[in-house]
Amino acid sequence: MTTFNEYPFLAELGIKAENNDGVFNGKWGGAGEIIKCLNPTNNKVIATVRGAAPEEYETCIQAMLAAKVKWALTPAPRRGEIVRLIGQAMREKIEPLSKLISLEMGKIYIEAKGEVQEFIDVCDYATGLSRSINGQVMPSERPNHILMETWNPLGLVGIITAFNFPCAVLGWNAAISMICGNVQLWKGASTTSLITLAVSKIIEKVLVENDVDPAVCCVLIGPGRTVGEQMIQDKRFGLISFTGSTEVGRRISSTVHGYFGKTILELGGNNAIVVAEDADIELVLRAVLFASVGTTGQRCTTCRRLFVHESLYDTILERLTKAYKTIKIGNPLEEGVLVGPLHTQSAVKEFTEGLEEIKKQGGKVVIGGNKLDISGGNFVEPTVVAIEHDAPIVKTELFVPILYIMKFKNLDDAFAWNNEVPQGLSSSLFTNNQKNIFKWLGPTGSDCGIVNVNVATNGAEIGGAFGGEKETGGGRESGSDSWKQYCRRSTNTINYGNTMPLSQGINFN
Numbered sequence: 262m263t264t265f266n267e268y269p270f271l272a273e274l275g276i277k278a279e280n281n282d283g284v285f286n287g288k289w290g291g292a293g294e295i296i297k298c299l300n301p302t303n304n305k306v307i308a309t310v311r312g313a314a315p316e317e318y319e320t321c322i323q324a325m326l327a328a329k330v331k332w333a334l335t336p337a338p339r340r341g342e343i344v345r346l347i348g349q350a351m352r353e354k355i356e357p358l359s360k361l362i363s364l365e366m367g368k369i370y371i372e373a374k375g376e377v378q379e380f381i382d383v384c385d386y387a388t389g390l391s392r393s394i395n396g397q398v399m400p401s402e403r404p405n406h407i408l409m410e411t412w413n414p415l416g417l418v419g420i421i422t423a424f425n426f427p428c429a430v431l432g433w434n435a436a437i438s439m440i441c442g443n444v445q446l447w448k449g450a451s452t453t454s455l456i457t458l459a460v461s462k463i464i465e466k467v468l469v470e471n472d473v474d475p476a477v478c479c480v481l482i483g484p485g486r487t488v489g490e491q492m493i494q495d496k497r498f499g500l501i502s503f504t505g506s507t508e509v510g511r512r513i514s515s516t517v518h519g520y521f522g523k524t525i526l527e528l529g530g531n532n533a534i535v536v537a538e539d540a541d542i543e544l545v546l547r548a549v550l551f552a553s554v555g556t557t558g559q560r561c562t563t564c565r566r567l568f569v570h571e572s573l574y575d576t577i578l579e580r581l582t583k584a585y586k587t588i589k590i591g592n593p594l595e596e597g598v599l600v601g602p603l604h605t606q607s608a609v610k611e612f613t614e615g616l617e618e619i620k621k622q623g624g625k626v627v628i629g630g631n632k633l634d635i636s637g638g639n640f641v642e643p644t645v646v647a648i649e650h651d652a653p654i655v656k657t658e659l660f661v662p663i664l665y666i667m668k669f670k671n672l673d674d675a676f677a678w679n680n681e682v683p684q685g686l687s688s689s690l691f692t693n694n695q696k697n698i699f700k701w702l703g704p705t706g707s708d709c710g711i712v713n714v715n716v717a718t719n720g721a722e723i724g725g726a727f728g729g730e731k732e733t734g735g736g737r738e739s740g741s742d743s744w745k746q747y748c749r750r751s752t753n754t755i756n757y758g759n760t761m762p763l764s765q766g767i768n769f770n
């Protein structure tokens with residue numbers, strides 16, 4: 262028995278109560294394991310999906326290979342128009358899709374809607390970009406020669422995504438990859454299979470209605486250990502774009518780089534906010550609350566470490582504690598709720614075991630710290646812990662709403678603490694002092710991929726390149742020049758003269 266009938270919006274997205282097909286190779290199928298899609302608010306089954314059987318993998322690859330050339334030869338602005346129509350189709354389904362994201366992933370409705378909006382925004386961005394992806398022309402040292410570069414598609418792109426952004430991360434990748442002329446295979450997290458299905462159906466409809474081979478966007482639903490492994494070991498992919506944990510990212514890096522394949526790796530974060538002596542406290546409090554409890558602490562950019570100047574520490578701790586007390590925890594589809602459940606029961610275990618370890622390492626719970634018994638779901642209290650900056654646990658990413666708060670005297674120490682962890686995704690400094698700002702942005706400042714001032718660590722806009730350094734993987738997605746990663750660059754020298762001068766003045770006669 263599923264709880265499907267309680268959610269009328271599922272039918273609007275083309276989802277059935279049982280045995281939804283979990284493979285799309287231009288046609289829908291699925292002959293593998295049955296996946297039960299759970300609602301983290303009560304751990305009841307919403308619907309079931311039949312995942313991919315191992316042999317169905319090759320049917321996707323063959324369909325993609327068959328679709329590849331025509332798509333690569335379609336003019337980029339036409340590809341951009343298709344992406345625009347996908348964005349439009351997502352706009353039309355924003356309400357049911359956002360409800361599904363809340364239901365299956367567990368984030369609150371307004372954040373889910375923001376996630377779909379992000380997908381739409383990146384489609385609009387990619388549409389514009391489809392008329393401006395360009396190479397350079399450089400001056401040649403030889404007479405009657407032109408030196409330039411061209412950017413061509415990579416062919417097959419594999420996109421493996423995490424549970425926490427089950428819709429937007431596909432958009433970041435697929436919209437840009439499509440305008441670059443690639444065909445894609447998407448494997449979402451199996452715990453968010455219904456979202457993968459719903460988004461794929463929206464894309465399929467646009468492709469079919471516009472006479473594009475729907476195998477341009479194929480889908481395989483199934484676990485990482487089967488489907489994911491098949492993808493990362495397949496040299497036919499020009500790129501594997503992976504979003505997920507550093508642990509799995511390490512496996513992907515060693516496998517794909519082992520055959521000199523290309524990757525985009527968007528891995529774990531351990532993000533800090535540094536509050537300088539002259540910071541605007543009102544801004545700090547608003548930013549810290551959103552950054553530490555938003556998405557129940559399950560954003561890669563969640564603020565996990567808060568370094569506060571000693572002169573502000575007591576005030577900030579007191580006001581933050583007050584604010585934490587007012588947070589409404591509950592069903593993410595209910596208005597007014599700010600914190601939904603954790604995504605899985607194993608995340609609840611990570612929370613409780615994490616807190617035990619924190620206490621062993623000298624951490625003191627200031628507020629929160631408990632598992633909550635609400636409707637049989639995966640609820641926990643957002644938690645603040647006072648601890649030393651260099652406790653080993655502070656250097657790991659616990660993917661739950663636990664915020665570490667630490668006091669500093671000297672801003673240089675706080676900058677060093679920001680950089681002392683293995684991860685390097687996002688960081689923010691709160692200050693009104695321009696010397697602090699430029700130091701933070703400069704060579705001895707934050708070593709992260711995202712370095713902010715007076716805004717939270719999370720909530721990035723799509724126009725910038727998103728990603729991080731060190732164990733966050735080094736990849737960049739979405740805006741700026743991230744599109745280049747979805748292309749093969751060639752440098753071209755063209756001789757339009759009648760002689761053969763050699764570079765570096767070499768005379769070879």
Ligand SMILES: NC(=O)c1ccc[n+]([C@@H]2O[C@H](COP(=O)([O-])OP(=O)(O)OC[C@H]3O[C@@H](n4cnc5c(N)ncnc54)[C@H](O)[C@@H]3O)[C@@H](O)[C@H]2O)c1
Pocket residue numbers: 421422423424425426448449450451483484485486488489490493504505506507509510512513526527528529530560561562658660686728729733
């Ligand atoms: N840097 C970023 O942009 C970013 C964004 C979102 C999430 N994340 C990170 O993702 C993590 C949370 O997500 P998660 O728990 O879904 O991560 P995860 O690593 O457990 O899973 C991510 C994806 O990898 C697949 N996978 C697992 N094993 C695989 C294998 N051997 N081969 C191929 N694929 C495999 C999973 O099925 C899933 O689709 C956190 O660490 C978070 O910081 C990073």
